[in-house]
Amino acid sequence: MLIPRTRTVGLAALSALLASGLAACGASSSTTASSGAPKNIVIGTLYSGSGSFANSSLPEFQGLKFWIKEENAAGGVYVKAFNKKIPIKLVALNDQSSTTTATTLYEQLVTQDNINIFVPDFGSVLTLPAVTIAEEHHMLLFDQTATGAPLFTPGNKYIVLCDLPLSVIWPDPLAHFILAKHIARVAIIYGANDFDATQAATVKSVLAQGGITPVYYQAVPTTTTSYGTLLHDIAATNPQAVIELGYASNDIPFLQAVHQGGYHFGMVMTAFPGQQFSLIEGAVGKAGLSYTYTYGVPPYIKFNTVSEGLGTNAFISKFGGGNIANVSFENVAGYNTGLIIQAALAHATKFTQLSMRAALFGLSGHFTTLDGAFQLNSEGGQVGELLPLAQMLPTSSGNAIKIVYPPASADHSAVYPAP
Amino acid sequence: MLWLFALIAGILFGLYYALAALGLNLIFGVMRMVNLAHGDVIMLGGFAAVLLFDRLGINPLITVLLVIPPSLLVGFVAYYLLGTRVQRSRDPEMMSLVMFFGVSQVVEALAVIGFGNNEASITSAVFGSKPFSIAGQGVPGAWLVSAGVGLAALILLFVYLYHTGLGRATRAIMSNADEARAVGVNPDRISAITFGIGVGLAAIAGIFSLFMIGGTTPSEGVGLTVTAFAVIVIGGLGSPMGTFLGGIVFGLALMFTQTYAPVWSGFAPFAILLVIMLVRPTGLMGRSVRSV
Known part of the structure; x- marks a missing residue:
């Protein structure tokens, strides 16, 4: 169908008007008071009420709701542009862990729900559709936990990573720990997705600087849930350290397979026990987790001196x-x-x-929360919150997560090789 | 010897996959119904084992016996509530797809409410913490138990179908329901029993999914149904013995790919499915079960 040029220009003008309206924080008629300040700051987000991401998405959503409850109890969030506190209204939709559903719902949030603040669901898979939509509609995306490097590009001004460092720098302490311990035979198995592949590439690259080439370096489908045969193949390469980089749904069967296969390696590292300790310990048992390594994350790394919000202990309380x-x-x-x-x-x-984006870049490097130092690179990626290496050490009441590397962050010495 | 371990693992996993698919194929063979909630029943079996182990310390092997009576009852009732309506429709296969897709969604939603979204499992040490040696290869005890139960289920089903009166009636309906009815077989009664057996087999498979695929979550039903469906299509729709063969082919394809080309391991079993469909559309041991 041909559209007349005048109509095309008209449509373009209308689109620009809509975009500028959204860029002005979506100050809709329903929420704008006569003073120009909105009645509410509308936060739009998605969560996974079911499906494979629910066990991460729901607790993250609970944390966001807790912040909103705290702010509203204090009269709302302070907005400098209006020099007043304004109550927060939350619009939250359930994407059921489906990227297709998430794409539709992100569009709905941005085009119909008149949101002022755009917050995506958990992780790279469910955040990816929001990145394009945010950029198209000139909405700043407060990316929570999507850390894959491809999400951050030089031309996109509309994304800021809030809660985790870019995945490419996650394993830096891990790789340096391996070098420091003079571990020469390293096996790496990782999920075939951006999040895991970038971590694996980082480990491989840092090890190469120390003259180490992994004895096993293989990608497996992200959906892999049986690791027995893979572990047998890994064991055949006689590694001292085995690194499995996947999601929690990979870590559980991997750790189970290590345990049920009777394998013993000097070091076993998986990504998610630090983030979902109770869940994974419950699934694989205390013995299955003892002496294994993981990324150290809050609240096991504590930040009690903060410039915004509650410190770690206050939050736990x-x-x-x-x-x-x-x-x-x-x-x-x-x-x-x-x-x-x-x-x-x-x-x-x-x-x-x-x-808002400019304000966050102004705060970059001068701002600490219970999640650590907030520091952005030029593309909006988080580079301040480094993840130290942690080890699960058995105690009389179960395993305790101890930070073992780098030495500046460590609260315990690593037990290597594992007994 | 990587190939030998892959062979052993492939056969053991194949028997597990056969167990996971057996109930789906039995129901299809007798009723021409595709139970898209099959994977959700497997999931429920897994949660039953976790709950009984965590709260009462019941060994998963005992749970196998405990889940059979309620599964038979649920299947029996479900057939009279849903299956009879599907059977009376103009196109039972299509109607069953729609009906059981809905059941699958409801079961998943209820499971989320009942069990939460987190992955649940049982430590594999329950079947021993040291591997057993087969042909010089160390194999986890849980794999042997799972495969043993799968093989036992297959043998018992074979005995049931070929050496009992109910089994003969079941095969008569599988062959031709109208002729079976003409000689006095009650198709609804036999179908209800068969549906119960199918549900029971799925629930038993769910118990061992904890050890073979790491755990259970409410959302895993769809994936398990797809895997089970691939197994019965490879082996042959409507053929319980074909399910055994389909499971072995699926398991071997998965384990050999994991050994020699891990990144393709999610693809290879389904590629074999496509090849078999092209070369032998009825599956390896199938017969023509659909009329055009």
């Missing part, structure tokens, strides 16, 4: 009733996303998406 077992990393991440939004609104001189 208020959110988890004083019991760290009731607090997961995803809870911290969701709450921290709220703190980043809070900081953006508190420092942006105008109530626009790019002004």
